[in-house]
Amino acid sequence: MKPITGHGLDDVLAWRASGPVRVREFLADAQAVAALLPAGAGVLNLCEDRYHFAVLFAACLLTDKVSLQPSSHSAETLQRLAQEHPGCFAVVDGPFDVAGLPSLPFPDLAALTRVSVDRVPEIDADRVVAILFTSGSTGLPQPHAKTWGRLVQNGRAEAVALGLDRRPHVLVGTVPVQHSYGFESTFLLALHGGCSFWSGKPFFPQDVVDALAAVPQPRMLVTTPYHLGTLLASGLDWPALDICLSATAPLCTELAARVEAHSGAPVHEIYGSTESGQLATRRTTAGAVWQLLPGVRLVQDADTTSACEGHVEGVVPLSDIIELQDGGRFLLHGRHADLVNIAGKRSSLAYLNHQLCAIEGVQEGAFFLPDEADRSADGITRLTAFVVAPGVSSRTLQSALRQRIDRVFLPRPLVFVDALPRNSTGKLMRSTLQALHRRYVGRGGDHDAV
Structure with a gap:
């Protein structure tokens, strides 16, 4: 059994426009929402607000439901998921085309009746609590089941790798929380890495600046090379930043150096995949070598490198060409599918x-x-x-x-x-x-x- 969060009841888990939200309030919200959920084992958690997502995810934990998190929200994807997960329903917190899927709006939390919370509930570590999806070679959603115990390990491992276990940060993310990167680095990292998160999902440069200014230091911006480029191009002054984290695409050293010069914060990258989860980190300006997260191991068979152990579910083949080094370090040489021979x-x-x-x-x-x-x-x-x-x-x-x-x-x-x-x-x-x-x-x- 593993607790829903590693925080204490009076610790701050989230920051909203109205102020900080402590774990005790979060769990009370989750219990109140859990009482409203209809029958059905699968829930498409389509909430844009990161706090709404977190409350609904916890409500699913409390009611033995599985959080379905597709990488695409197209009508075709949602209809296919409805066919493959009979009885599933969607929960949305804004205008959203659910393509005929049964759905309900996220409730007004202020109008709910809450009960007092005096303990953090525990969940079976071996239970599948989330299914994340990638588009495989066919272009159709490919499911990847995640068990609760491995997700807990995931959040803890990232915190250790980035030093956040010693100095927790407030996480401001520009990426959707449903996708593996946002799920791990803005939600699991808060839930089990000792951090807290900003509830919004800023996209435009001014929105990112405003979100950073809305939370106290130390702050970590969880973002992408694209967002970093647009932030720099905007010419805006950034609030003080303590760490910047990037993923979803390679970050060039030149851009990382410019971000560090502008913000004064070190820029780190996360390497991984939806299938394997996050696997390694590096500080981009410090060199090309990656360092594996605690507990994770890479093994090679001919040209194929696979991830295993730690928070990885089973043995997962990777799509990249990898050169292993000593001490859990490695170099990336591109994706197999990216090789061009002319x-x-x-x-x-x-x-x-x-x-x-x-x-x-x-x-x-x-x-x-x-x-x-x-x-x-x-x-x-x-x-x-x-x-x-x-x-x-x-x-x-x-x-x-x-x-x-x-x-x-x-x-x-x-x-x-x-x-x-x-x-x-x-x-x-x-x-x-x-x-x-x-x-x-x-x-x-x-x-x-x-």
Whole structure:
């Protein structure tokens, strides 16, 4: 058995616009909401407010329900989940298209009748309490069950790795709490890592600044490279920041150094996946080496590296090319799926993206290798690159790229766009880049710019 939280009853767990929320109040809210939940084993926790999510998650713990947390909230995804989890229902705290799924609004907490709480309830460590979803090779949601005991270990391990067990921080997250990164680093890290969290999900730079200003120090911003870039570009002054944490995409050293110079706070990254959970951390400006979280181990069989032990559920193969080192350290050399082989020459999309984004005037960019069916009519493999670079010409960019990468990897075409189609965590999904390719390029596209 493991407690719902490692905090004491009078510790602060969350910060809302109305002020701090102590564990005693949080558990009373959870018990009150639990009494309102209808029958059904699966609950799609679609609450945007991080405190609402936390209360509903705890209510599910108290009523033996499972929190279903899809990475996509599209109508197709929600309808498929309804088919695969009969009797499930959604809970929402704002305007949301639930695609015909049975749903109910998150209740007005102030109107609920609460009972006094004198202890922290305990939950069976082996019980599946959450199912997170990724989109596999088919594009359909792939479920990954998480047991309570491993989730507790997860939150504790991250706290130790970042030193937050010794000095708890208030967590301000720009990422959705339903997704694995936000779930682990803004919720589990608070619940079992000794920290507390801000209830909102700021997105725009001014919102992030306001959220940081609303909570006391020490503060940790849990965010993405995309949000860090937009924050810096905004020119806003940031409230004092103690740690910055980034994930969902590689963070280049140059951007990390600029963030550290602007904020005075060290920038760390988290490495992991929905399947495995978070696995390792590094301070970006300190070098390329990653350090495993306490208890986690990596094993290799030929070209495949798998994660196991600690808070990892079973043995989970990873999608990345990894070079193991001593002492639980390792290097990442890109994803297997990112490797590009053209005319006998090899590179990776991550390396090409880094070279593209390092060119002066490029705000963001991404290379794309089309599927075989989408390639040119002559059957020759040609890379496409999508780029956001206002005021920079195609000729200038192509010339700069020739100085940085082999000619066989030069993009044909180089497509200028107003913005890249990132999802709510700042990721660029292959499916959206594929749609972008079909829209702008199509079969036989062989121009230098659009």
